[in-house]
Amino acid sequence: MALLVLYLIFVTIYCLKLLYMKRFVCSWLLLAIVNLCAAQTTLPEFGVITPEERSLTECPFDKEADAVVIFDEASADHNDQYNLIVTRRIRIKILKQKGTKYGDIAIHYRHKDDIQYINDIEAYTCNYTNNGTIPDIKKVPTSAIYRQKINEQWSVVKIPMPDVQPGSIIEYKYVSTAKNYNYLDDWYFQRELPVMHSHFSLAVMPNYEFAYRVFKSEQLPIVVKQEKGSGRIYFEMNNIAGLRDEPFMDAEKDYLQHVEFQLSGYQGVFGGTTKYMTTWAEVTREVMGHSSFGLQLNKNIPVDDAWMNKVKAMPVPFEKMAAIYNFVYKNINWNGFGGIGAVDGVKEAWEKKKGSSGDINLLLINLLKEAGLEVYPLLVSERGHGKVNPEYPFIDQFNKVMAYVLIGDNKYVLDAAGPYTPPFMIPFPVINTKAFVVNRKKGGIITLTETEKKDQNTVSIHARIDESGAMTGQALILSNEYARLTRVRAWERDRDNFREKYYTVYQAGLKMDSLVMHNLDNDSMPLEQQFGFSIPPTVSGDYKLINLNLFSGIAKNPFISDIRFTNIDYGCLQSHTVVEAIELPESLKVESLPRNIRMIMPDTSITLTRILNVKDNLLQVKYTIATTRSVFTADEYDYVKDFYKKMAGIMNEQVVLKKKE
The missing domain is CATH 2.60.40.3140 (Immunoglobulin-like)
Structure with missing residues (x-):
């Protein structure tokens, strides 16, 4: 029994x-x-x-x-x-x-x-x-x-x-x-x-x-x-x-x-037995009645009336949302504490201008509601925390609360306590995850996906080769959307490591100078990175070897393990384009030129295209790498690993120059 x-x-x-x-x-x-x-x-x-x-x-x-x-x-x-x-x-x-x-x-x-x-x-x-x-x-x-x-x-x-x-x-x-x-x-x-x-x-x-x-x-x-x-x-x-x-x-x-x-x-x-959060409806009832969560959502935040009236008067709802989000992000500092609920409470966070992620985002929801926007708490599990299983209403599956705003047919996810993300983009840590909208009528499990915004880089290179085979040139890199966010954060965190990670890793002896960054504070524009670079000659007998794989994002194959236990999750779609114009010296001729090629996965999920052309001592190169999926299962690892191995080999094929007779 x-x-x-x-x-x-x-x-x-x-x-x-x-x-x-x-x-x-x-x-x-x-x-x-x-x-x-x-x-x-x-x-x-x-x-x-x-x-x-x-x-x-x-x-x-x-x-x-x-x-x-x-x-x-x-x-x-x-x-x-x-x-x-x-x-x-x-x-x-x-x-x-x-x-x-x-x-x-x-x-x-x-x-x-x-x-x-x-x-x-x-x-x-x-x-x-x-x-x-x-x-x-x-x-x-x-x-x-x-x-x-x-x-x-x-x-x-x-x-x-x-x-x-x-x-x-x-x-x-x-x-x-x-x-x-x-x-x-x-x-x-x-x-x-x-x-x-x-x-x-x-x-x-x-x-x-x-x-x-x-x-x-x-x-x-x-x-x-x-x-x-x-x-x-x-x-x-x-x-x-x-x-x-x-x-x-x-x-x-x-x-x-x-x-x-x-x-x-x-x-x-x-x-009699009282069941505790055995359904998602029970989860909603429980958290909305809790002092650290639901009871924090109807607080009278003492904001400046003139500022709030100005926000309410904005004719475009998105502008209202963006104004409140940016205000909270800039004025309320995150103290490093996480969790799905308030720690000290939204009013104390407002007074101290500091709070946990729960304090800040619940405060954000209060202000969005006051401005007349349709907003609900969103329980999320960031990718580093683990997947959510919709079959089981376990509250511990979530590690953070964010704001979920509905404007017409558009849905926005706002996190004022994490790394800054423009309000028109889903915070990167929760892309490809499931989340829980906390509301009795419109609540439930939703899937957060991003199919439009990408990790997108465009590289333009103008360079020349001297008679020794050394290369000098100028590079302009435009990083858009999630690529912009990633690089801005890396730049602010460690500038020396930033240079090594994104630039100098591509060639032994590569040196760069005069790095200039534009649009660091303008999230609607691509991050511009301009710099000069030089690469020492690579000589093999009478031949000069020229590396064309510069700043592409694929310096080497990242997948080298024989066994893969986990899925491959890029977070978002990838798009990288490299265009090079390289002047060749009169004294050297092209002895060997890699062929034009297009390589594609059977399901078209990853594509590599390379086009080369030489005319009047000008070598023109274009690489394009794109993905149509951001997640690959562990069972697909061997296919992805083999594709990247071939792709890295193709991208690292060199142009061979030889002195003219």
């Missing part, structure tokens, strides 16, 4: 149907039937090293790994005050010199209002002496462990592990105490390092119900077990390869094997 009750609690609320994905599965029914009674693994005691661990020199299922997590285990329970208490223990084997960095242990926790605390910390490093036969265990003294404040909400515990070297085994354990189960974190079986064993057990509080979702690869088995009589659920996975950074990857979270939790209901003192 207990097993049947647990099955009903955890499955019937959300498991209306199985959710299948090509590479990852969230399948409750399968877990309940197949793995529920599997045995859980017993681990060695703290500080007891097994012979197999001692002799381990490489991870058998991830041989490139610099270190391996031997096991990662945790247990979540509660005390008489219903505090959430999590006991965790982690053991890691260092395999290579590069892996010694994993000896820098950091445990993050929420310190604000004493929400969470980390204590009972123990740690050691074990090395073997006498030809690897005698263990040398060095414990970390309590005095060496220290705490560091990150910001107003988060702190970190630092554990400096001693004498970490290839062959070391490091192990640490700690206890995390949080105010309540609202601070129950999701459990990740997978990480950057391969994991040999990972398990997590959860004891559910009396009278409370928790729903969970498991995300995992179809090829990796999982153990899910209910302990009879205790109300505890046990999850286990083994032998999981590491997930390392990949170019243009979606959120790492979307591909890591993990389980997510959310409070789904509780029993009242007089009986």
Whole structure:
């Protein structure tokens, strides 16, 4: 009977149907039937090293790994005050010199209002002496462990592990105490390092119900077990390869094997069960009644009446929206804190001219409403945070609130707390994501896509070759739309790195000078980049080799890994054009000229065109690269990788010059 009750609690609320994905599965029914009674693994005691661990020199299922997590285990329970208490223990084997960095242990926790605390910390490093036969265990003294404040909400515990070297085994354990189960974190079986064993057990509080979702690869088995009589659920996975950074990857979270939790209901003192956000309508009702969200939307913001009346008098609704958005963006500073709700409140953010992203964007919504515009809160999950699953109304799927404005048939997404984005463009971090419009009548899940605005660059080059084969010239680059935003932010962040990333990477010895930037503050105009450059000669015997691949955006093939776990997500469509006019010296003639070519993916999603022509010692070149899709699945990786390999080869083909007889 207990097993049947647990099955009903955890499955019937959300498991209306199985959710299948090509590479990852969230399948409750399968877990309940197949793995529920599997045995859980017993681990060695703290500080007891097994012979197999001692002799381990490489991870058998991830041989490139610099270190391996031997096991990662945790247990979540509660005390008489219903505090959430999590006991965790982690053991890691260092395999290579590069892996010694994993000896820098950091445990993050929420310190604000004493929400969470980390204590009972123990740690050691074990090395073997006498030809690897005698263990040398060095414990970390309590005095060496220290705490560091990150910001107003988060702190970190630092554990400096001693004498970490290839062959070391490091192990640490700690206890995390949080105010309540609202601070129950999701459990990740997978990480950057391969994991040999990972398990997590959860004891559910009396009278409370928790729903969970498991995300995992179809090829990796999982153990899910209910302990009879205790109300505890046990999850286990083994032998999981590491997930390392990949170019243009979606959120790492979307591909890591993990389980997510959310409070789904509780029993009242007089009986009966109250369900908690089991539908999107319930999510709307819950957040609109919350003091940090819905109750912040009808505040009387003490703005200057003359300014607001001026805005209201604007005849074009878009101009009203843009005026309010730019006003909030320029006058209310983001304090670095995120979240979907207000932290200090919209009125305090107005008074202090500073606030969290929730404070600022809820304030923005207030002012837009006051100006008579149709606007709703929009819960979003930025690509770095992870995908939203519309089948499951989990509020934790979102990490930010933005403003969603409807003007006629046009829809606008505004974020006054992120990097500046013109109001006519969707903020780049939420393109190709799903979001939730919070409104009882017009609310629901929507998809944010961008098919018109692109990452668009146009490069014009005028250059000349001297008799030695050296090139000197002038370049003008026009960066439009998302390319403009990306480059402006990169320029403001680090100008030296900007030059290396976008210009000098194309040729060894390339030097640039006299860089002038135009339209940095005019978001309706392309960003103009003008500069001079010089390239030293490349000589092979009697031949001078001329590189034509300059500032194109494709200096080399970014896809070099043999295996791809994640989708390729460019965010938006790509369009790059390079036009070159190169004067050749009278003393040199063209010995070899790359042929004109057009290469296209079978589904026309990526196209490369190259046209070359020589007339009267003037070499004219044009490259065009364009995409018609911004997302490619991991299953398509081999096709994209092969296309980019060929494209990079074509673009790096050189013109060969030889001295005339």
